[in-house]
Amino acid sequence: MALAACVPYLTLKVIWLSGGRLGIPVHSPLRQDGDSLMALNGLTVAMDAAVIVLAFLLTRPWGGRVPAWLLAVPMWCATGLLAPIVVVFPAQAVAGALVGRTGAVSGGGPDALLEPWVWTVVYTGFIVQALALGTLFVRYARHRWGHLWRGPLAGLPDSPLRPARRLTAGAVTVLSALPAAMHLLWAAGSSVGLSPVRVADRDLDARLNDAGFVLFASVTVVGVLLLALGGGPRRRGGRLPLLVPLTAAWLGSGTLACWGGWLALTGLPVPAGDPRQPAPLMSLTYAVQMIVGVVVAAAGAHFFAERAAGCAVPGQAGERSGAVRCG
Numbered sequence: 001m002a003l004a005a006c007v008p009y010l011t012l013k014v015i016w017l018s019g020g021r022l023g024i025p026v027h028s029p030l031r032q033d034g035d036s037l038m039a040l041n042g043l044t045v046a047m048d049a050a051v052i053v054l055a056f057l058l059t060r061p062w063g064g065r066v067p068a069w070l071l072a073v074p075m076w077c078a079t080g081l082l083a084p085i086v087v088v089f090p091a092q093a094v095a096g097a098l099v100g101r102t103g104a105v106s107g108g109g110p111d112a113l114l115e116p117w118v119w120t121v122v123y124t125g126f127i128v129q130a131l132a133l134g135t136l137f138v139r140y141a142r143h144r145w146g147h148l149w150r151g152p153l154a155g156l157p158d159s160p161l162r163p164a165r166r167l168t169a170g171a172v173t174v175l176s177a178l179p180a181a182m183h184l185l186w187a188a189g190s191s192v193g194l195s196p197v198r199v200a201d202r203d204l205d206a207r208l209n210d211a212g213f214v215l216f217a218s219v220t221v222v223g224v225l226l227l228a229l230g231g232g233p234r235r236r237g238g239r240l241p242l243l244v245p246l247t248a249a250w251l252g253s254g255t256l257a258c259w260g261g262w263l264a265l266t267g268l269p270v271p272a273g274d275p276r277q278p279a280p281l282m283s284l285t286y287a288v289q290m291i292v293g294v295v296v297a298a299a300g301a302h303f304f305a306e307r308a309a310g311c312a313v314p315g316q317a318g319e320r321s322g323a324v325r326c327g
Helices: 002-017 035-059 061-065 070-099 117-147 161-186 196-200 203-230 243-266 280-310
Strands: none
Touching: 002 117, 002 196, 035 061, 035 070, 035 117, 061 117, 070 117, 070 203, 070 243, 070 280, 117 280, 161 203, 161 243, 161 280, 203 243, 203 280, 243 280
């Protein structure tokens, strides 16, 4: 299913890379982007092709021998890029139906980037990719690393890294305030910090996108704070499964880092003085949210490394002496 879901998007990209303009309106700015559009199309083809590689890694026997980081990093990126689409695109479709708009997302104006049907086909494919790839990854991860997140949050043992985790959680909370506040303002209809072109393009879909970033920034902070404050001698966290804050941190950090990076990347080819160039506050917002996501990912890698060092897989041959069975 994951492979089939890639076909519509890859087909359109190949057509565009070949010089075709299927689904691109005559007056779309994409027709004037030239080399930069070709480069972005090539990059997105590679990104979607990576989904196919991940699907094979998660289903073939040899995928279990791949180094953890080589699978976790692209899977984290894929999750971060697809999760907001799964959440926001259906909300956009419902909102569009309520206001009587044809098409799942906006795009029918004279200066629209793409025809409405393109958004519908592509984003529906992304959602199917996300659900299929997510299902495969959960099954794979449970089998390979499930012992690392078994048990309640309160069961986390005390750690010499606890002060560092609390400091990291505090820094993440403070840094997240900027992107969360800016996206919240933009979701509410404010034009503070936006470039004139972005202000002119503001519509319900754009506001829902910003609301989605607020949601994922909040999810990130909650997950990180729970992990930093849970467990230990006072056994904070109660019966909340450890998997809950870990999932929140995974989804939130991936979304902030990857979408912050993507939004910053798409603004790089725009020449200075071009009205489409992101305003300074926009660039700062994307940069900070990218930093937050990367910091959380790095902290998560340290968390799992420490967890793996202190956990023994039940029944595993050669189990280390003194290792604690997690869960």
